[in-house]
Amino acid sequence: MPTSVNSNPTDQRILDGALELFADRGFEATSLDLIGKVVGISKQSVLYWFPSKEDLLMALVDRSVDDLSLALEDSLENPRSPSGRDQGWFKIESVVKAVFRVSAKRPELIGLLREISRLGPPASSRLVERFDPLLTRAYAFLDGEMDRGTIKRHEPKFLLLATYSMVVGMVSEIELLRAMGEEPSMRSLVKRRSDVLEFLRSALLIERD
Amino acid sequence: MPTSVNSNPTDQRILDGALELFADRGFEATSLDLIGKVVGISKQSVLYWFPSKEDLLMALVDRSVDDLSLALEDSLENPRSPSGRDQGWFKIESVVKAVFRVSAKRPELIGLLREISRLGPPASSRLVERFDPLLTRAYAFLDGEMDRGTIKRHEPKFLLLATYSMVVGMVSEIELLRAMGEEPSMRSLVKRRSDVLEFLRSALLIERD
DNA sequence: AAACTAGCCTACCATATGGTAGACAGGAGT
DNA sequence: ACTCCTGTCTACCATATGGTAGGCTAGTTT
Structure with a gap:
């Protein structure tokens, strides 16, 4: 079950989560697992949308x-x-x-x-x-x-x-x-x-x- | 062999190395191994002087x-x-x-x-x-x-x-x-x-x- | 000489991480 | 009906990390 009730496209929700986490805890200290968790999907789904953590950052x-x-x-x-x-x-x-x-x-x-x-x-x-x-x-x-x-x-x-x-x-x-x-x-x-x-x-x- | 020719006490040299690395690459992105390497000792010697990474940061x-x-x-x-x-x-x-x-x-x-x-x-x-x-x-x-x-x-x-x-x-x-x-x-x-x-x-x- | 200590090391461990491989479900196209 | 594609997942992996346990050595204390 997703943490937030958010019906945006998945990739946008990932960016939302990553934005919050990167800004708050920093890039290195934020794991893909954690991003997945706050978005309500698995780490691998994150990697489906963004091939790597760095790609995610760039996007x-x-x-x-x-x-x-x-x-x-x-x-x-x-x-x-x-x-x-x-x-x-x-x-x-x-x-x-x-x-x-x-x-x-x-x-x-x-x-x-x-x-x-x-x-x-x-x-x-x-x-x-x-x-x-x-x-x-x-x-x-x-x-x-x-x-x-x-x-x-x-x-x-x-x-x-x-x-x-x-x-x-x-x-x-x-x-x-x-x-x-x-x-x-x-x-x-x-x-x-x-x-x-x-x-x-x-x-x-x-x-x- | 130490990276730098530095005859200061070991704990000070560790602080020197950590300062440079933390400032340059960030705290999380700096491993104890790396600190040890630039100081010319092993990670465990770093931990001998500072019981944990956070203790090192505080010092x-x-x-x-x-x-x-x-x-x-x-x-x-x-x-x-x-x-x-x-x-x-x-x-x-x-x-x-x-x-x-x-x-x-x-x-x-x-x-x-x-x-x-x-x-x-x-x-x-x-x-x-x-x-x-x-x-x-x-x-x-x-x-x-x-x-x-x-x-x-x-x-x-x-x-x-x-x-x-x-x-x-x-x-x-x-x-x-x-x-x-x-x-x-x-x-x-x-x-x-x-x-x-x-x-x-x-x-x-x-x-x- | 025996005991202790300081300072360093190797070996090891549990955990976390980024990333790969591949399977499964369901809808769309033919 | 069959294939294909999209989006998700589970399983797995190699690597790195902070930290523990304990050993070795050289010097100092007693």
Whole structure:
């Protein structure tokens, strides 16, 4: 009997289970047996859908990048920021909010990012490769905003990596937070979100009269 | 015959090997056999010094926290920043520089931090626990500086975690950097350091006339 | 000289792991 | 009716892993 009542196609359910487990316990520490168990099938059925554990990981990277891209693209096209005077800054704010939204709704996706970058190639190269279109757009956008003088000039590549590290750290270092005496909760996630935004604002935004 | 010509006591050499391997390949992916091999002894001798793999990890956490604390404390006591007008800011700069110095000289230490926080309790709780004295000092220092009005007000706990995430990310996400087209090198590390400092400066420093 | 200890080793074990081989059930195509 | 294909399973395997048991040696203690 399946652990979860889930009527999706088997391969998607396997990816669901693997995502959760890889993000939570790590790739090496997750056995195919365990994945099978949470999905409600046998290890061999997992191997039927994905010829090897690494193939499974790669497929998971692909699907996760698609999911994330979708969430971010959407927030780029239709920024949900409140009333505003500065379109450029709002896009940044909107993307950061989107990341926080994802990490509230699907924390495993963010956890997987960390795990992938830890595992190194070939998974990490595939990750960045698949993210490339989005990255390129982000570079162009940041360059444009700096040219327009709406945000302070930093190297886009650095800015992205730094912000990425910071945001992902803030939402995924829950162990450290807990150990620092803050009980992870919805409330504290919202707090951290506004802290991050305020920090970024003071780092990036150029105040005009 | 030992792999490295190292005449330190055996237990220290084991910790050295484990540090490198854990940081590089991860805890689960590192076998006791492999540790023994790089140290030049058998797995059973490893177990002679550390009764279990987890004991080894704990001992490694302890030693690494000591090493890191030493490097940071030193930079706090004797800031190496250039001529300056603002002691508070210079301490921050000095600490960030110290972290970069450590990550140039002993990148495994930073890598281990990530690995530990990924592994979760009990390793991560021990890590933070052992870091607590330093953390407390940092809180107090940041509070003081904010009161004095030298840096912008943010919640210290947030500020520390955010800066930690950013700095550690910048020095340890070399996979992502590489995939983003930047070849990790001494030169680029220095570049990233100055980028980070500039970013922090614009985020924190309050310019006065 | 006898006893003990430290440090290392070989031998071994139970378990877990990724993966292969192949069987069986049931629906679809002919 | 027969074949084929899809999806699942059981059985099995080679290998690796953390850990135990116990032995050997050289030096120190008594």
